[in-house]
Amino acid sequence: MARYSILSLARNALTGHRDWPKLWRSPEPRPAYEVLVIGGGGHGLATAYYLAKEHGVTDVAVVEKGWLAGGNIARNTTIIRSNYLWDESAALYEHALKLWEGLSHELNFNVMLRQRGVLNLAHTEHDVRESIRRVNANRLNGVDAEWLDAAGVKAFCPPINISPDVRYPVLGATLQRRGGVARHDAVAWGYARGADARGVDIIQHCEVTGIRQVRGRIAGVETNRGFIGANKVALVAAGHSSMLADMAGLRLPVESHPLQAMVSEPLKPVLDCVVMSNAVHVYISQSDKGELVLGAGIDAFNSYGQRGGLHVLEDQLAALMQLFPAFSRVRMLRSWGGIVDVCPDASPIISKTPIEGLYINCGWGTGGFKATPTSGWTFAHTIARDAPHPLNAPFALDRFISGALVDEHGAAAVAH
Amino acid sequence: MAELREIDGLRLTILRGGGARFQAAVTGALGFELPEVPNTVAGCALWLGPDEWLVVSDMDMSEALEAALEGEHRAIVDVSDARAVLELSGADAPDVLASSCRLDLRALESGCCAQTGLARVPLLLEPREGGVWRFYVGRSFAAYTRAWLEDAMALQSISASP
Amino acid sequence: MMRIECPWCGGRDETEFHYGGEAHIMRPENPDALSDEAWADYLFMRANPKGVHAERWMHAQGCRRWFNVLRHTVSHEVVAVYPMGTPRPDLPETGA
Amino acid sequence: MTGPRRLPNGGRIDRSRVLSFCFDGRRYTGYPGDTLASALLANGVRLVGRSFKYHRPRGVMTAGAEEPNALVLLEPGRFAEPNLRATEIELYDGLVAESVNRWPSLRVDLGAAAGLASGLFVAGFYYKTFMWPPSWWNRVYAPVIRRMAGLARAPSEPDPELYEHRHVHCDILVVGAGPAGIAAAHAAAASGAHVILADERPRPGGTLLDGPAWVGDEEGAAWAERMLAEMSAQVLPRSTAFGYYDHNFVALAERLTEGLSPAERGGRPRQRVWHIRARRVALATGAHERPLVFPGNDRPGVMLAGAVSAYIHRYAVLPGGRAVFLAGDDSVYAAAREFARHGGEVAALVDLRTDSAAEANGLLVLRGAVPLRTFGRGAVTGIEVEVNGTRRRIACDMVAMGGGWNPAVHLFSQSRGTLRWDDESRMFVPGLSAQAERSVGAAGGRFDLEGCIAQGAEAGVTFACELGFEASALSATPAAPAAQPGVLPVPPKSQDKAFVDFQNDVTAADVALARREGMQSVEHLKRWTTLGMATDQGKTSNINGLALMATGLGRPPAEVGHTTFRPPYTPVTFGALAGRHVGALADPVCRTPMQDWHETAGAVFEPVGQWLRARYYPQLGENMREAVARECRAVREGAGILDASTLGKIDIRGSDAAEFLNRIYVNGWKTLGVGRCRYGLMLGEDGMVFDDGVTTRIGEHRYLMTTTSGNAAAVLEWLETWLQTEWPTLRVYCTSVTEQWGTITVSGPQARALVEPLVEDIDLDPAAFPFMSMREGWIGGAPGRIFRIAFTGELSYELNLPWRQALPVWQRLVEAGAVPYGTEAMHVLRAEKGFIVVGHETDGTVTPVDLGMERMVSSRKDFIGRRSLARPDCLRPDRKQLVGLLPEDPLEVLQEGAQILEAPRAAAPVPMLGHVTSSYWSAAMERGFALALVRGGRSRHGDQVWASATTGDSLVRIVDPVFYDPEGTRLDG
Numbered sequence A: 001m002a003r004y005s006i007l008s009l010a011r012n013a014l015t016g017h018r019d020w021p022k023l024w025r026s027p028e029p030r031p032a033y034e035v036l037v038i039g040g041g042g043h044g045l046a047t048a049y050y051l052a053k054e055h056g057v058t059d060v061a062v063v064e065k066g067w068l069a070g071g072n073i074a075r076n077t078t079i080i081r082s083n084y085l086w087d088e089s090a091a092l093y094e095h096a097l098k099l100w101e102g103l104s105h106e107l108n109f110n111v112m113l114r115q116r117g118v119l120n121l122a123h124t125e126h127d128v129r130e131s132i133r134r135v136n137a138n139r140l141n142g143v144d145a146e147w148l149d150a151a152g153v154k155a156f157c158p159p160i161n162i163s164p165d166v167r168y169p170v171l172g173a174t175l176q177r178r179g180g181v182a183r184h185d186a187v188a189w190g191y192a193r194g195a196d197a198r199g200v201d202i203i204q205h206c207e208v209t210g211i212r213q214v215r216g217r218i219a220g221v222e223t224n225r226g227f228i229g230a231n232k233v234a235l236v237a238a239g240h241s242s243m244l245a246d247m248a249g250l251r252l253p254v255e256s257h258p259l260q261a262m263v264s265e266p267l268k269p270v271l272d273c274v275v276m277s278n279a280v281h282v283y284i285s286q287s288d289k290g291e292l293v294l295g296a297g298i299d300a301f302n303s304y305g306q307r308g309g310l311h312v313l314e315d316q317l318a319a320l321m322q323l324f325p326a327f328s329r330v331r332m333l334r335s336w337g338g339i340v341d342v343c344p345d346a347s348p349i350i351s352k353t354p355i356e357g358l359y360i361n362c363g364w365g366t367g368g369f370k371a372t373p374t375s376g377w378t379f380a381h382t383i384a385r386d387a388p389h390p391l392n393a394p395f396a397l398d399r400f401i402s403g404a405l406v407d408e409h410g411a412a413a414v415a416h
Numbered sequence B: 001m002a003e004l005r006e007i008d009g010l011r012l013t014i015l016r017g018g019g020a021r022f023q024a025a026v027t028g029a030l031g032f033e034l035p036e037v038p039n040t041v042a043g044c045a046l047w048l049g050p051d052e053w054l055v056v057s058d059m060d061m062s063e064a065l066e067a068a069l070e071g072e073h074r075a076i077v078d079v080s081d082a083r084a085v086l087e088l089s090g091a092d093a094p095d096v097l098a099s100s101c102r103l104d105l106r107a108l109e110s111g112c113c114a115q116t117g118l119a120r121v122p123l124l125l126e127p128r129e130g131g132v133w134r135f136y137v138g139r140s141f142a143a144y145t146r147a148w149l150e151d152a153m154a155l156q157s158i159s160a161s162p
Numbered sequence C: 001m002m003r004i005e006c007p008w009c010g011g012r013d014e015t016e017f018h019y020g021g022e023a024h025i026m027r028p029e030n031p032d033a034l035s036d037e038a039w040a041d042y043l044f045m046r047a048n049p050k051g052v053h054a055e056r057w058m059h060a061q062g063c064r065r066w067f068n069v070l071r072h073t074v075s076h077e078v079v080a081v082y083p084m085g086t087p088r089p090d091l092p093e094t095g096a
Numbered sequence D: 001m002t003g004p005r006r007l008p009n010g011g012r013i014d015r016s017r018v019l020s021f022c023f024d025g026r027r028y029t030g031y032p033g034d035t036l037a038s039a040l041l042a043n044g045v046r047l048v049g050r051s052f053k054y055h056r057p058r059g060v061m062t063a064g065a066e067e068p069n070a071l072v073l074l075e076p077g078r079f080a081e082p083n084l085r086a087t088e089i090e091l092y093d094g095l096v097a098e099s100v101n102r103w104p105s106l107r108v109d110l111g112a113a114a115g116l117a118s119g120l121f122v123a124g125f126y127y128k129t130f131m132w133p134p135s136w137w138n139r140v141y142a143p144v145i146r147r148m149a150g151l152a153r154a155p156s157e158p159d160p161e162l163y164e165h166r167h168v169h170c171d172i173l174v175v176g177a178g179p180a181g182i183a184a185a186h187a188a189a190a191s192g193a194h195v196i197l198a199d200e201r202p203r204p205g206g207t208l209l210d211g212p213a214w215v216g217d218e219e220g221a222a223w224a225e226r227m228l229a230e231m232s233a234q235v236l237p238r239s240t241a242f243g244y245y246d247h248n249f250v251a252l253a254e255r256l257t258e259g260l261s262p263a264e265r266g267g268r269p270r271q272r273v274w275h276i277r278a279r280r281v282a283l284a285t286g287a288h289e290r291p292l293v294f295p296g297n298d299r300p301g302v303m304l305a306g307a308v309s310a311y312i313h314r315y316a317v318l319p320g321g322r323a324v325f326l327a328g329d330d331s332v333y334a335a336a337r338e339f340a341r342h343g344g345e346v347a348a349l350v351d352l353r354t355d356s357a358a359e360a361n362g363l364l365v366l367r368g369a370v371p372l373r374t375f376g377r378g379a380v381t382g383i384e385v386e387v388n389g390t391r392r393r394i395a396c397d398m399v400a401m402g403g404g405w406n407p408a409v410h411l412f413s414q415s416r417g418t419l420r421w422d423d424e425s426r427m428f429v430p431g432l433s434a435q436a437e438r439s440v441g442a443a444g445g446r447f448d449l450e451g452c453i454a455q456g457a458e459a460g461v462t463f464a465c466e467l468g469f470e471a472s473a474l475s476a477t478p479a480a481p482a483a484q485p486g487v488l489p490v491p492p493k494s495q496d497k498a499f500v501d502f503q504n505d506v507t508a509a510d511v512a513l514a515r516r517e518g519m520q521s522v523e524h525l526k527r528w529t530t531l532g533m534a535t536d537q538g539k540t541s542n543i544n545g546l547a548l549m550a551t552g553l554g555r556p557p558a559e560v561g562h563t564t565f566r567p568p569y570t571p572v573t574f575g576a577l578a579g580r581h582v583g584a585l586a587d588p589v590c591r592t593p594m595q596d597w598h599e600t601a602g603a604v605f606e607p608v609g610q611w612l613r614a615r616y617y618p619q620l621g622e623n624m625r626e627a628v629a630r631e632c633r634a635v636r637e638g639a640g641i642l643d644a645s646t647l648g649k650i651d652i653r654g655s656d657a658a659e660f661l662n663r664i665y666v667n668g669w670k671t672l673g674v675g676r677c678r679y680g681l682m683l684g685e686d687g688m689v690f691d692d693g694v695t696t697r698i699g700e701h702r703y704l705m706t707t708t709s710g711n712a713a714a715v716l717e718w719l720e721t722w723l724q725t726e727w728p729t730l731r732v733y734c735t736s737v738t739e740q741w742g743t744i745t746v747s748g749p750q751a752r753a754l755v756e757p758l759v760e761d762i763d764l765d766p767a768a769f770p771f772m773s774m775r776e777g778w779i780g781g782a783p784g785r786i787f788r789i790a791f792t793g794e795l796s797y798e799l800n801l802p803w804r805q806a807l808p809v810w811q812r813l814v815e816a817g818a819v820p821y822g823t824e825a826m827h828v829l830r831a832e833k834g835f836i837v838v839g840h841e842t843d844g845t846v847t848p849v850d851l852g853m854e855r856m857v858s859s860r861k862d863f864i865g866r867r868s869l870a871r872p873d874c875l876r877p878d879r880k881q882l883v884g885l886l887p888e889d890p891l892e893v894l895q896e897g898a899q900i901l902e903a904p905r906a907a908a909p910v911p912m913l914g915h916v917t918s919s920y921w922s923a924a925m926e927r928g929f930a931l932a933l934v935r936g937g938r939s940r941h942g943d944q945v946w947a948s949a950t951t952g953d954s955l956v957r958i959v960d961p962v963f964y965d966p967e968g969t970r971l972d973g
């Protein structure tokens, strides 16, 4: 892998940028692999990367039905934080945040992590109580967290409106200073480049259409480019997880919903942190390019359409008008949707399955971007060792049977 | 131009039940047949659901209904207080309504009624003779609904002015 | 935004309805007789197809009746509306 | 005359009035009917903006919505609107606009230094650098990148203007009022169908206004006017269809005050978002001209040829004196002819093709030419072209280019219609429709006027017939003339920048570099280079970009494909989308019968669901704690009254009502006598507590259920769901009566004395009216009910009065000495009794057993959620259980949300045992106390543990959760 550096950039500038190598190869699929990862999103690519890097498993292919990193990784609002309520989640997401903090260097690819701080607003006494509960839990779990009153919120985020005269006034907020945003596509590209350099075959436009088992054991996958054998198959298909699980005869506690987001036209810097509000249902940040990036809640129904209804965006902007009345004259530039795989407890599944050689990583719903590094890291461990890492052990499929859910609905605000 | 007023003094009763015997008994008590066609009005009853009507009258009908329906599976519930009755009229009324109502107003004429939402408030809409739009709206929502409509009326008259 | 056909009130905007998820998930007759796995299946496991989905909707701002809908989860085309308690109708293959 | 480039006559401007406006601090004049862009061009202003990345000087390039360059900040100040396209701003007197993305000024922009280092700043460079030293990224690089990026400043003041919404249904919606759209609307409306015709521009006519056009022997604009006058369609000018959603739902943004200065707007709503549900949609959105990709194609003065014609005909502006026309298709010839006819000098008509038969009217035509570069510092002064191997430099002050046309398929594609690459015409045209829609005219790839009109009319008639209207058949649409395809770009050889995406500074070289680095899918190309992601969304650049990629890969454009078209077609104001759901109308506020009274009494409110409930009533000089303590004491020592009207109330009727309650609640209901009340707990099917409340049997087969205030609607829906979907044979009807009954809770030892004078026919004696029972009768002259239920532990009467008659009773009680108390005191009082509140003590993970209510849970029947309680995790002995906590320091009030620890805080991670769910100062106990959920807590009464809060850690003792009157001796007063 050609290393990127200021020098390499300058050298290439002199030669008219003729000599940059490809970020990754486009190999033809080989007949069989040790591990076949289905899904070239952030999580699938990170899985392949860590399989190679941490476990020396390089006989790996990632198959992606469309263009690389075109699923939810291409369309999320990039919020990164680790201030989850329950111990299990806090450990998982905090591990991710630590990986994030070294990721650009690890990958030799600038993923443009910007730790500008994430505010989760509280608008009711109930919100306040649950926010403080979470701050306390976070601190005890070693996750940085602060509680700000309304004045503190205003000081941290000057454009926000904390007037008590609005329908749902800002009473305070939790702040995670280490939280922030990153350049979503770069994360996937960086992992893809890193995995490719370690020998992983990344195969785009290769759709898995069937999962072959022989005597209860995984044998490989059928694809639109033919059968590919594999000793182990890892499903990391986000919104399409149910479809793939179904090919293996598995049912999942997952439903796929549209989740929409939008950007405004680019503006000079005006909002330096991430602001999320559960009660009025909107979240916003400003990207390095200057657009305001906004999202809301899911559309209610099941869909694979990558689009939702205008009313969801309208409600979300009405909510925004309470928080940032000055943004009223800003304009929406583009809106889009993704397909999010939602679990009943708003927590992911990173797990072995009842089928030998089949592993699944899904259910990240509206909030898996921030977990990308650890999702891959723990999943690689689970696949390579055929046993979960302690970090992902609580996120096994069997929790739906035992009832040991990790319910992040109640207290963890919008799960982005 | 549009005008909004609140109507007082109506008795509102939710009536639930079904079947031929029920129908007959209600007809006996009220003197007309309950509307069976969804979203229509017959006599003083508005269709709310396949087994549910709103009876609107000047006097309390519940005793008469209870008596007539003795032994039937039914519900007769006084909601005279639970719902406020507003009436919007005037040439601009449809435009004012269209500020938030997602129904096809062209398809609504007197003799019809429809439950729907207006500005996030659920309500029952009854177009009446003379271009009058009557709303039955949850009493606790009435002030907000009025405020919304008055605002829409004000904007409508500004937009209409040259 | 979709337009959904209430069997009683006719076509209304999606915003008037509440979505009820997958249809035809019967509450088990005798839950105590079920294994934890079988109970989990009832509680949580869903078909979640990409294609025609049998699902429940309730006309929340209208007549408040539940009904079943067959809807394509990619095109969002509503292909059938049918009452609660009736089986899923057979459909000719839709290419949607 | 307004500006040196204004033609002496012609144009669709009103010369009777001169408008004055200001751009970047300089005053100019223009006419009504001008856009800011046309007025600037008329005044000879060519430099109007700077590009995003390299801060290159830019001028007006187009005459419409596709403009990538001429972005301004309109009306700096309260009425500021960032990033508007000058080509769309209607001029008004006193208009003030500023260029954007430059500092300190448009002419001298230090950001242009980025252009000097542009050798480094190629596509994707961010990802390769700014990583050393690591700490510099956040501190140095990122802030600098951020400051460089972004276009206009964000508005900083609240919006002084309003926006509204409108929802309509129509038979046929026609988008675009060019010849095709007008013909469609005319034909459809003639049938009697309800037709809406919308166009983004102020004046209908489309391209008919852009050049000479004849419909038969009628002048084009006159034809348009006549057709519009004849038809009964609803015409919406200044209305952009920005989104085509499911089931023929199209959203439009109408600009109601466009062309008016802030002072002239008179409080009128600024914009209106139309939500249109159309049975059929005709898309007649025209086409966008494709720029040519050649080195230096971004210099101010380089424009689209069609735009040149449009400026001449719409605004009587000749945008240049001596021009070179670069033709990639025949329509450029027409523009050149118009330019010459109106006094411009055509230095040359440079045709990139060799085979055009277009009429040049004696202009100098150079065929088979290749543009090599342009010259000029501020704006273009010349161009170099290569013809037959020789280079020619031609002096000019304007270059007009046209590479062909791209149908405006945005809405079609949003409607999920699939596009088809047409090899013959070299463009993406609408393929298969997915909704009840048709693309007509240029939007459908049809470019002859006669054909556009015929196609439009045919769509109008067909739609009308499909919808059952009578429409006369028309003569068939004539066959399309042979396609006259434009040219697709080829990678230029020169090192100079040849721009593809003008706003985001993506060059042909960037496209090639992306390809070499493996970013070969158009989606990767877009995200690696930002091609097509600017505020114009690639209207002028997308097709050129993908064509370059296709050429580079040696694959046909059809295979390379296009990126996804997404709403909005052009940017839409946030405030417009929010509509009137702002300020006081933001969200419905539910009001109780006593709401006015609470407001007058100076109550502090808290949102609970859609209600605003009185939280406490501070009296002069009181803080919250004092007020709440006073209210609590009043209840414990005298009598308080609480407005409990917000509680959900559901009338449940039918012979199976008891059976139904049995299935819904964890406890049994079959033995409850008429007139008796019982507390019930309902679970989700997952076994977790969902809601609670008291239900009273008010008749043989009639119950009144109460629910928590926030959950009332959800519980009713829950009940209906089970009845309708699982148990349709149960004979039960549920009706919400929440707003039928105003509810006043009178509580305290003096409660009876206060209520007694109000009631006429109810014996309040505890023997006659025991705890947990209900009586009907007359209360303060109104027919009502009294419930003897007590959330405070004191003697209590919950009065239910008809909503409209509750306030007088409330007032009488206050006059008689009852002290109003709010939700906060209510919470303290109930917590002293160890009563839970759903949402405090529960969070969706708590079972009745966790709450110590296992004795309530019936083992003799099934109920919703029961099976889940038997799952292994619900049987764990170390589940978190409800306990009381007493801080060792009695003066301390623990923080709600404090975490419970075995020992004081140590290094993280510290194991947590649970958390404080409710915590208050108890006036009765004169100390702080709390409820908590603690791991295995029920067997730990007496243990000392720590409560860890943001404010510090405190030693606490685990106790029984019932703090006050555990024997219940006070219930009867």
Ligand SMILES: Cc1cc2nc3c(=O)[nH]c(=O)nc-3n(C[C@H](O)[C@H](O)[C@H](O)COP(=O)(O)OP(=O)(O)OC[C@H]3O[C@@H](n4cnc5c(N)ncnc54)[C@H](O)[C@@H]3O)c2cc1C
Pocket: A038, A039, A040, A041, A042, A043, A044, A063, A064, A065, A066, A068, A069, A070, A071, A072, A073, A074, A075, A076, A077, A078, A079, A080, A206, A207, A208, A209, A236, A237, A238, A239, A240, A244, A259, A260, A261, A295, A337, A338, A339, A340, A364, A365, A366, A367, A368, A369, A370, A371, A416
């Ligand atoms: C609008 C939106 C906003 C969001 N905001 C945030 C946020 O702010 N913070 C946050 O943490 N998270 C957020 N998320 C969630 C986050 O994007 C996802 O949880 C995460 O990206 C999912 O993991 P992934 O990247 O691997 O998924 P994807 O990128 O969706 O990857 C799955 C891949 O599998 C491929 N695939 C599917 N089926 C097959 C098949 N049969 N054969 C081969 N390949 C197949 C897909 O094409 C896809 O590329 C948001 C999501 C959306 C949609």
Ligand SMILES: NC(=O)c1ccc[n+]([C@@H]2O[C@H](COP(=O)([O-])OP(=O)(O)OC[C@H]3O[C@@H](n4cnc5c(N)ncnc54)[C@H](O)[C@@H]3O)[C@@H](O)[C@H]2O)c1
Pocket: D175, D176, D177, D178, D179, D180, D181, D198, D199, D200, D201, D205, D206, D207, D208, D239, D240, D241, D242, D284, D285, D286, D287, D331, D405, D408, D411, D440, D441, D442, D443, D446, D447, D448, D449, D452, D569
């Ligand atoms: N190559 C050529 O010769 C060539 C090229 C282009 C156009 N033309 C001529 O152009 C005409 C095409 O007629 P037409 O009616 O198809 O197109 P048109 O361009 O005349 O009209 C389209 C109209 O739709 C409006 N519009 C576009 N998108 C919109 C949206 N989202 N919302 C609201 N309004 C929107 C435009 O502003 C315009 O007024 C014909 O006369 C044809 O001869 C010829």
Ligand SMILES: Cc1cc2nc3c(=O)[nH]c(=O)nc-3n(C[C@H](O)[C@H](O)[C@H](O)COP(=O)(O)O)c2cc1C
Pocket: A074, A075, A076, A077, A078, A184, A263, A287, A289, A291, A293, A306, A333, A334, A335, A336, A337, D532, D533, D534, D537, D563, D564, D566
């Ligand atoms: C964080 C973020 C920022 C984005 N910024 C822009 C932008 O500035 N301009 C733009 O056109 N699209 C922007 N997009 C949206 C993409 O263009 C695109 O809509 C999204 O990746 C979904 O893909 P699709 O629309 O092709 O389905 C952004 C997306 C994300 C996730």
Ligand SMILES: [Zn+2]
Pocket: C006, C007, C008, C009, C010, C059, C062, C063, C064, C065
């Ligand atoms: Zn209905």
